[in-house]
Amino acid sequence: MTQPQATNKGNQLPKEVQEVIDVYLTRIEERLPNVLESLYLFGSVSLGAYQEGMSDIDFYAVVKRPLTENDVEVLKQVHGDMKKQFPKPSLDGMYVTREDLEGLNEGESSCPYFNEGRFQMHRPFHRNWIDAYQLKTYGILIKGLPIETYHLPVDWKQIKTNLVKNINGYWSNWIKNCERVTSLQFYGLFLSGSMVEWGVLGVTRLFYSIREEDITSKVGAGMYALKTVPAEYHQIIREALRIRSGNKFSLYGSMMKRRNDTLKFMKYVMKECKNM
Numbered sequence: 001m002t003q004p005q006a007t008n009k010g011n012q013l014p015k016e017v018q019e020v021i022d023v024y025l026t027r028i029e030e031r032l033p034n035v036l037e038s039l040y041l042f043g044s045v046s047l048g049a050y051q052e053g054m055s056d057i058d059f060y061a062v063v064k065r066p067l068t069e070n071d072v073e074v075l076k077q078v079h080g081d082m083k084k085q086f087p088k089p090s091l092d093g094m095y096v097t098r099e100d101l102e103g104l105n106e107g108e109s110s111c112p113y114f115n116e117g118r119f120q121m122h123r124p125f126h127r128n129w130i131d132a133y134q135l136k137t138y139g140i141l142i143k144g145l146p147i148e149t150y151h152l153p154v155d156w157k158q159i160k161t162n163l164v165k166n167i168n169g170y171w172s173n174w175i176k177n178c179e180r181v182t183s184l185q186f187y188g189l190f191l192s193g194s195m196v197e198w199g200v201l202g203v204t205r206l207f208y209s210i211r212e213e214d215i216t217s218k219v220g221a222g223m224y225a226l227k228t229v230p231a232e233y234h235q236i237i238r239e240a241l242r243i244r245s246g247n248k249f250s251l252y253g254s255m256m257k258r259r260n261d262t263l264k265f266m267k268y269v270m271k272e273c274k275n276m
Contacts, residue, residue, distance in 0.1 A: 038144025049217030083117025
């Protein structure tokens, strides 16, 4: 059988991403022939921010018909096999129909979602979420129809509302856990550079999107923040960028100060986002 090759409007995929995608397409066609209508990559790959050994491969797969329970079982096997063959990068994404893409997001959670090689849940496709905007604006076509084929309107007013909900929900709870002495996150923020990077650059990406009505990488968001937030926060932003780049030499002599600066900056950015 001839192995299908990924095509993406001339965009050059990183070598390891190309290899994973080629094997994935072969397995999908072998196990679920003529079901996959289109495949798109988004995330760090589409933003030119892919980092070998760190980044995942984010995808949306459009299927020609609603998937059955048996189809989902086959997908579980495919993704499990992919994870065994390629521990990194992880192939993470959703399987949606045209109706999911073009609908009003009022239906039941019917889209199978996979992360780290495992089926996580069925969930709805939210066209007024930042990933949907990124799919429409920056998505890389790998197989099938141009994304313009699908009616995928973007409402930035609603997207911003949803981003603020994310701040009030996930990120507010993340900070509360980091401040609660009985929580593992309380101690993790002292010891884990990855937690510092996750928190600082995570809320900074929301800050960028709400201000600019666009999306950027974590590094891009950090560089943007250095130009737009008060200088008192620049050290923790540079520290997060330092961690993201893999540089082992911290800009902080005190982990207590780094922890405090992380929480102080995150609270500042989150307040700014709510006031926009």
